[in-house]
Amino acid sequence: MSDTADMTHLCGSSAPPGVPATDLHAKRANALIARMTLAEKVSLVSTHCPLFSPLAQQYNMPLATGFNAGIPRLSIPALRMTDSGLGVANILNKREGDTATALPSALSTAASFDSSIARAGGAMVGAEARAKTFNVLLAGAANITRDPWAGRNFEYLGEDPLLVGTLAGAAIEGVQSNNIASTVKHFVLNPQETGRMIMDARIDPAALRESDLLAFEIAIELGQPAAVMGPYNKINGEFGCENDELLNGVLKRDWGFRGWVMSDWGATHSTEKAALAGLDQESGMEFDVMLNGAIFFTDRLLEAVRENRVPVARLDDMVRRILIGMIDKGLFDQPVPNHPQPIDTESHALVAQRVAEAGTVLLRNERNTLPLGPAVKSVVVIGGHADVGVLSGGGSSQVRSVGGVPIEIGLESGDAAIFARQTWHASSPLNAIRALAPGAEVSFLDGTDKALATKAARAADVAIVFATEWRTEAVDLQSLSLPDDQDELIAAVANVNPRTVVVLETGGPVLMPWLNRVSAVLAAWYPGQRGGEAIANILFGKVNPSGRLPITFPAAATQAPRPEPAGLEQLRARDAAREAGNDKVRIAPFSVDYHEGANVGYRWYELKNQQPLFAFGYGLSYTTFSYSNLASTGSSAPQVSLDITNTGKVAGADVPQIYVRATGADGTTTWRLAGFARVEIAPGATKRVLIPLEPRTYARWDVASRQWVFASGELQIAVGRSAADLVLLGTMTCSGGLNR
Numbered sequence: 001m002s003d004t005a006d007m008t009h010l011c012g013s014s015a016p017p018g019v020p021a022t023d024l025h026a027k028r029a030n031a032l033i034a035r036m037t038l039a040e041k042v043s044l045v046s047t048h049c050p051l052f053s054p055l056a057q058q059y060n061m062p063l064a065t066g067f068n069a070g071i072p073r074l075s076i077p078a079l080r081m082t083d084s085g086l087g088v089a090n091i092l093n094k095r096e097g098d099t100a101t102a103l104p105s106a107l108s109t110a111a112s113f114d115s116s117i118a119r120a121g122g123a124m125v126g127a128e129a130r131a132k133t134f135n136v137l138l139a140g141a142a143n144i145t146r147d148p149w150a151g152r153n154f155e156y157l158g159e160d161p162l163l164v165g166t167l168a169g170a171a172i173e174g175v176q177s178n179n180i181a182s183t184v185k186h187f188v189l190n191p192q193e194t195g196r197m198i199m200d201a202r203i204d205p206a207a208l209r210e211s212d213l214l215a216f217e218i219a220i221e222l223g224q225p226a227a228v229m230g231p232y233n234k235i236n237g238e239f240g241c242e243n244d245e246l247l248n249g250v251l252k253r254d255w256g257f258r259g260w261v262m263s264d265w266g267a268t269h270s271t272e273k274a275a276l277a278g279l280d281q282e283s284g285m286e287f288d289v290m291l292n293g294a295i296f297f298t299d300r301l302l303e304a305v306r307e308n309r310v311p312v313a314r315l316d317d318m319v320r321r322i323l324i325g326m327i328d329k330g331l332f333d334q335p336v337p338n339h340p341q342p343i344d345t346e347s348h349a350l351v352a353q354r355v356a357e358a359g360t361v362l363l364r365n366e367r368n369t370l371p372l373g374p375a376v377k378s379v380v381v382i383g384g385h386a387d388v389g390v391l392s393g394g395g396s397s398q399v400r401s402v403g404g405v406p407i408e409i410g411l412e413s414g415d416a417a418i419f420a421r422q423t424w425h426a427s428s429p430l431n432a433i434r435a436l437a438p439g440a441e442v443s444f445l446d447g448t449d450k451a452l453a454t455k456a457a458r459a460a461d462v463a464i465v466f467a468t469e470w471r472t473e474a475v476d477l478q479s480l481s482l483p484d485d486q487d488e489l490i491a492a493v494a495n496v497n498p499r500t501v502v503v504l505e506t507g508g509p510v511l512m513p514w515l516n517r518v519s520a521v522l523a524a525w526y527p528g529q530r531g532g533e534a535i536a537n538i539l540f541g542k543v544n545p546s547g548r549l550p551i552t553f554p555a556a557a558t559q560a561p562r563p564e565p566a567g568l569e570q571l572r573a574r575d576a577a578r579e580a581g582n583d584k585v586r587i588a589p590f591s592v593d594y595h596e597g598a599n600v601g602y603r604w605y606e607l608k609n610q611q612p613l614f615a616f617g618y619g620l621s622y623t624t625f626s627y628s629n630l631a632s633t634g635s636s637a638p639q640v641s642l643d644i645t646n647t648g649k650v651a652g653a654d655v656p657q658i659y660v661r662a663t664g665a666d667g668t669t670t671w672r673l674a675g676f677a678r679v680e681i682a683p684g685a686t687k688r689v690l691i692p693l694e695p696r697t698y699a700r701w702d703v704a705s706r707q708w709v710f711a712s713g714e715l716q717i718a719v720g721r722s723a724a725d726l727v728l729l730g731t732m733t734c735s736g737g738l739n740r
């Protein structure tokens with residue numbers, strides 16, 4: 001019997017009546033495992049990195065992130081992996097000329113507070129990846145942000161577990177709608193870049209459930225990713241990729257996750273221990289050679305199985321999980337094309353623009369400076385390379401965008417130097433502004449000469465300063481201030497022009513010492529491949545801003561739970577040793593006590609009674625909204641309804657945020673975001689909006705019984721314009737109880 005004929009009774013996506021498709025997929029995986037040799041099984045549980053593996057050429061693998069050749073004898077397809085959190089990545093342009101559509105940073109998606117926008121972004125990236133022959137996307141970043149300066153904040157969806165989990169789940173669902181697989185990453189509590197390979201993130205287990213783990217729990221339920229990627233660091237003493245409690249305990253047992261766990265690239269540290277703790281696949285094995293001195297899941301695993309240090313049943317489980325993930329998502333039955341296919345780049349660019357438009361946050365707008373209108377006769381645009389493009393974040397998520405790279409600046413030193421460059425996408429805000437202001441004289445100055453910029457600003461009706469702050473994977477910021485004297489430039493311009501608008505292109509919160517002197521501020525994050533157009537559309541009112549901050553902007557770095565990145569001392573000691581010629585010195589291990597527990601972001605500010613610069617959830621519009629008639633149902637499917645009226649003169653979208661006051665396992669009581677919506681409303685109109693609530697956001701985790709404990713009785717609820725501006729208060733009666 002041929003391999004294909006043998007499989008027919010188990011193939012096809014529609015199961016016979018009464019049999020769940022997932023059961024059929026498991027049977028199909030088991031039937032394949034039954035026909036594999038031991039060596040074949042072992043061959044599936046590791047991947048190569050094409051950039052470093054001579055086998056890449058032999059198997060015709062694109063120079064991307066990872067591959068496994070599959071088992072042609074059994075028609076098991078190859079795994080073709082690419083980073084793709086913000087678009088199909090092409091690190092250092094290794095696939096020369098292979099461009100892709102670049103989404104804005106994930107913070108922009110998060111600021112939309114809109115699952116459909118996250119889903120559309122994921123679907124677009126998945127479609128491009130598929131067309132480029134990739135079938136496993138290293139996407140779905142679901143880490144919550146604990147520190148405002150963390151280097152990868154731009155890749156993440158902010159600080160709130162519900163927002164992060166909901167949008168990560170939607171993005172994953174979008175990716176996988178292309179019959180390809182996505183990861184969710186980096187599981188879990190992968191909070192900073194400083195010492196990321198060795199740091200030990202310590203946290204109370206109940207707090208972990210109520211925060212970082214809750215974000216993943218929601219993302220996995222909604223997105224059903226085929227795979228989970230473990231992180232580099234340790235969590236409570238064990239590396240994330242050999243952490244029995246998190247992988248076997250939480251993910252596989254408590255949550256019933258049926259797919260596979262892969263390591264991050266260079267994050268596998270052992271054979272037996274990792275395999276028994278729940279790691280199913282060693283990723284990019286060449287990285288483990290470089291970073292950890294060995295490959296763990298090839299010959300060593302074979303030997304461990306032969307010696308029964310790792311039972312063959314566990315190896316079968318590893319293989320089964322990989323196969324189930326592949327079958328579930330369509331890798332067998334809807335294989336990716338053998339050769340790259342054409343991509344509709346124009347419609348994809350509009351998806352990116354839509355994210356930027358929905359995710360840009362208007363932080364300040366004194367005297368209705370914005371939107372700019374036809375009365376404006378002269379505009380000077382200053383700084384940020386706004387004449388040619390918009391900034392993007394660095395590292396493994398870097399996309400070579402359609403349209404080219406107008407500016408690319410390499411790094412001379414630091415942990416990101418080998419794989420990151422400061423890269424601008426070719427979307428010129430200046431050109432887009434000119435297109436929308438045909439009657440105005442629009443000039444540009446690069447901002448390096450403060451005197452020149454001030455002179456031009458004095459003469460112009462409006463001065464728009466573009467300020468940039470670059471972040472990258474592998475490095476945390478050591479200051480929340482804008483670099484390169486940009487604060488001084490903004491202050492100088494604001495001193496001479498009362499209509500000074502600041503557009504921030506940053507990878508997270510920054511300090512704004514000049515805030516009270518400028519008339520308007522837009523947080524555009526890294527706005528992606530159509531960022532210039534999106535920013536101009538907002539400046540001129542073609543788009544009414546509706547983004548809300550997914551992350552608190554502190555008034556000072558000292559307001560955060562830690563005053564600076566942990567481990568800086570160890571990092572500096574290593575750098576000093578290296579400068580002294582000792583190349584081999586590694587950063588000394590250290591641990592970080594996440595003492596704030598589940599009180600991340602806005603909850604921390606509430607507990608400490610601190611006034612941030614801008615609160616989580618904050619954002620202005622060119623119209624205004626009012627709330628009334630709050631009602632709630634606290635049943636097993638709790639929900640809130642309210643009337644929202646657009647009380648202004650233009651159409652706009654509002655983001656009502658429902659907060660519930662609750663007590664966590666540590667005994668602290670805070671408001672928690674339990675539901676949200678993004679609603680478009682015509683001027684003068686009122687809409688009744690129904691918002692489902694996620695009860696786990698206001699439950700407490702009981703470690704001993706491994707269950708959520710839901711409060712009973714009356715809970716306080718509130719509709720907020722932000723976490724710090726609760727405008728309509730009410731109560732909700734809950735019956736309480738336990739689950740799982």
Ligand code: BGC
Pocket residue numbers: 065083138185264265396
């Ligand atoms: C990152 C992952 C990425 C992997 C492969 C790692 O450095 O942490 O997010 O998927 O590299 O490029």
